[in-house]
Amino acid sequence: MVLADQALRCPRCGTPLDRGVTNPLSETLPLPATTSGDLSGERTVTVPARGRDDLLGRHLHVYRCELLLGAGGMGRVYLAHHRVLHRKCALKILSPRATAGREDYVRRFQQEGRAAAALVHPHVVTVHAIGRAKGRHYLEMEFIGGQSLQQLIDSEGALAPWRATHLAQSIAQGLAAAHQAGLVHRDLKPDNVMLTADGIPKITDFGLAKPIASAAAGPETHLSGTPNYMAPELFAGQPATPASDVYALGASYFRMLTGKLPFAAHSLPVLMDMVAHDPLPPVEPFCPSLTADMSACLQAMLAKAPHDRPLDGTQAARWLQSVLGKARDLTALVQDAFAEDARVAWTGGGERYELSLTFPSSRRQTVCLETGASADGQPLLHVYSLCCRACPEFHESALRLNSRMAHGAVAVRDRDGQAWFVVVNSYPRGTVDAKEIRQCVHEVASRADEVERLLTGQDVH
DSSP states (O other), X not given: OOOTTGGGBOTTTOOBGGGOOOOTTSOOOOOOTTOOSOOSSSOOSXXXXXXXXXXXXXXXXXXXXXXXXXEETTEEEEEEEETTTTEEEEEEEEOHHHHTTOXXXXXXXXXXXXXXXXXXXXXXXXXXXXEEETTEEEEXXXXXXXXXXXXXXXXXXXXXXXXXXXXXXXXHHHHHHHHHTTOOOSOOSGGGEEEOTTOOEEEOOTTOOXXXXXXXXXXXXXXXXXXXXXXXXXXXTOOOOHHHHHHHXXXXXXXXXXXXXXXXXXXXXXHHHHHHHSXXXXXXXXXXXXXXXXXXXXXXXXXXXXXXXXXSHXXXXXXXXXXXXXXXXXXXXXXXXXXXXXXXXXXXXXXXXXXXXXXXXXXXXXXXXXEEEOXXXXXXXXXXXXXXXXXXXXXXXXXXXXXXXXXXXXXXXXETTEEEEEEEEEEETTTOOHHHHXXXXXXXXXXXXXXXXXXXXXXXX
16 A cells, blocks of 8 residues: 555655656656756756645556656656556556647657557567556556666765676667667666666666757757756757767766766756866766776767767667777676686785685695786786796796796796796786686696796795
8 A cells, every 4th residue: 555645755765746856767857948956966847746646556547556656747657557467567647737738749759659669679668558548648668676777876876887888888789779760769867777686777768858948048949858968969959869869878877987977057058058068077086997998988978069979879889898898897707707616716806806726736826817908008917826936046947837838928027026936828808708717717827836836846825
C-alpha cells in the first residue's frame, strides 16, 4: 500500500513534488527564459502538486499503478502491473492538464513512441506499447529495477576513469542504434540512463524532450532538452541532431569523471554564454588518473562546433572503444587473470600490483605489474620480478642465462637507489589481455626464480 505522502515525494531524493524534481524516468521540465533558479542540477522549475495521486492503486486499461517512480512537468511514471501478461512495467502517463491544447506534443509523443518501440538494443530501455485510456496518453516501457546513472553519481561521486569510459561506451552503443534507426534522443543525461542490477546502462526517454521557450535565444526560438546537457547549436535554435546527442553524452561523461557539470550557472542566459564561448574546464584536477586518450575523446565530444565532434553515436562508440582498448582497468585485468588461480595472491591497486606466486617446490616469487611508457610515449604494461642485487660478479652468469630465455629478458632495474637484476617483459597497454598477463606472470616468475636460485642459491624474492 502506498501512503498518500509517498505519492507526493520524489522517489530519488524524497523531495516533495511541489518543489519541482526530476527523476530517471520523468520527463525534462519546461524551462522558461525568465528562470533564475540554480541550473547546476536538474531541478529547474516548479511543478505544482495538488492533492493525492489519483492513479495509485487504481487501474488504467490493462495496468494497475502500484508505485510512483517519477514526476515531471508533463506527467508521471509509475511502476505498474500488466494484468494480462502478469509482468511489471514502467508506465509513463501524460498529464491531461499539461497536455491540454498541446496537440503538437501529443502527436510527437505518439510518433516517437512508435519509433522507439521498434528499437530493441541491450543498452536501450524497450518500449512495449503506446496508447490512450480514460483520456490519458500512456507509454509502457521495460521496468529496470536498478538505479539511474545519476543516482550512482550521487552516491559514489566521481567514477574511476575506466568505469566511466566503459559506461559511456555502452551508452554510445545505444545511441548508435537509435541514430541508425533515425531517432535523436534530444535529452540524454545521467537521469535518463538506468542501470540494471548488473550495472548495465540502458537509455530511456528517446525523443521525448519538451520545447522550452527562450527569450534569450530569440522570441521565435524554442529549446528542447535539459540546459546543462545541451549543445551550443541548440541554444542558437538549430534542430537536435545525432551530433547534439553526442555533446550530451560528452557532458554526461564529464559528470561521471568529475562528479560535476562541465558548465553550471544560475540563469539560462549566463549558461548559454558559457556553453557557447567558455573553454571546457580542465578535468585533471578532479581526475588525475585520466589518460590522454580519454581526455582527447572527452574534449572532442564537447567541441563547440558539431562538425568537430564525432558525428553520431556510432563514431562516438568506436572512439570510446579505442580508448578502452588502450586503458582497460588493470584491476579488472588482474581479477580476470587470477580469480581462479589459487597459486597467486595479489595486493595493490590503480596502476601497480604485486603478485605472490607459490611453486610446487614451495619456493616463492613476487611479480610486479606496472604501467609505463615506451621511448616514443606509447603506453606499456611492464611485468617484472626481482632476482637479486646486480653485483659485478653475477654479470657474466646473468648474460648467459639471458640468452636461454624464450620470453622476457634479464635486465638491470634501479629500485630504492640500488641496481637489481630483474626478469622483465612488456606489452602494449592497449592490446594486452588477461590471458597474456596470466601467462606472462607465470613465465616471468619461473625465470626470475631460476635466476635467483642459480646466482645466489637463495629464495628471497
